[in-house]
Amino acid sequence: MTILRNPAGIPDATVARLPLYLRALDELAEQGTDVCSSEHLANAAGVNSAIVRKDLSHLGSYGTRGVGYEVTYLSEQIATVVGQTQPWHVAIIGAGHLGSALAAYQGFGPRGVKVAAVLEADPELIGTTIDGVVVRSIEALTEVVKTEDISMAIIATPPAAAQEIVDRLVDAGLHSILNFAPTAVKVPDGVDLRQVDVAVELQILGYHAHQRSAADPTAVSS
Amino acid sequence: MTILRNPAGIPDATVARLPLYLRALDELAEQGTDVCSSEHLANAAGVNSAIVRKDLSHLGSYGTRGVGYEVTYLSEQIATVVGQTQPWHVAIIGAGHLGSALAAYQGFGPRGVKVAAVLEADPELIGTTIDGVVVRSIEALTEVVKTEDISMAIIATPPAAAQEIVDRLVDAGLHSILNFAPTAVKVPDGVDLRQVDVAVELQILGYHAHQRSAADPTAVSS
């Protein structure tokens, strides 16, 4: 029974799963479920039930023994912990294929994310509109961050431009950056950077596929 | 000194970093570097130098004490381990914004990945061309897997369709799946599934931003 709340002491692994629980709880709510067990939630989120219970115990005691967790209440509690009470305003840097796809992505809204700006370096693209958002010049970064109240940025530029963009984002006062450009970038302390690289994901899959084929019984044997 | 090679015994955490080393080594090679230390490579890949050495030691002894690692040779060795000697043929399922962006992505080639097919359910999109690849019907899945020698698939469909697509991919004989649809899906044993969810990444950033703002010294104090 954690009497005192534990505001900052949530393990990273738990934090990474909280969004999965939110997603799963929304699905359960849509199905009309109003109470669910850790087993049920674990199934919907694709994890182990013991982990669900341990994760949730880090936020406090929001379940009832012998019953389970109330779906909407638990969802609200997790949303509060991850700061999703009001939508985050994000800027997308780069209006190429990927940047455009992200700007038009309809899945952000329900997850508490709002695309508030799209910035580009190429003059050809500046002024065009993507899903109702006007593409502006990267030079307007600092101003846009202020006027649109932006607190996060997604980098969808070629890798060669990524480091400079990161530096400018940091200068503009942003502390949360999601980088899709396939290159390692450096950020100062206090700035939170996450990296997504599709090719890397495929290469990891490739390693395992390679291992499987090496042990493949259908391969020629002596 | 690992005399005997250790074919399947590479830790997951190491496997996940090998593609980063490949990327970094390519960058170093382009800069004309032909030998680099673990410190240098660690810097280029954005990790700790001790980890680089331990990771590489899992593949064998490819460095020279007092000197470092030969860039092109090491790159070849890692490429061999991850099975990147010939490109993987992948199918992209879903020709919406994200699927199209991935199909047109120019970063796959240098990383040993070839987009060999794009499949769709919407009749409106079937027959159109994206970056030289004709969009075909999802019904042709099994045939395309055979004719195009496909061994991996990327799911870029709405979440509601994801589970059925996964089942069909597995039926078609695929064992490597990268899922961009924001939902948990189940796969049988022996199938390798990786998940990428942009909204989840942003929510994780949101948690940390929320924590920062809670401890913000610029906030009102008593």
Add this chain to the structure above:
DNA sequence: CCGATTTTGTGAACGGGTGCACAAACTCTT
């Protein structure tokens, strides 16, 4: 040829995450 210098490869300690197993707590039925 030898000592100084550099850098790898690895043993060992540490920390965090996962999963089991069970007591505590709640509901329901009789």
Add this chain to the structure above:
DNA sequence: AAGAGTTTGTGCACCCGTTCACAAAATCGG
């Protein structure tokens, strides 16, 4: 009201990954 059944919250043991620290091995200068 009491026992049977269910589910949470958590102590504990195990395992994996990271980092430190150092001996082994190579180069270089004199």
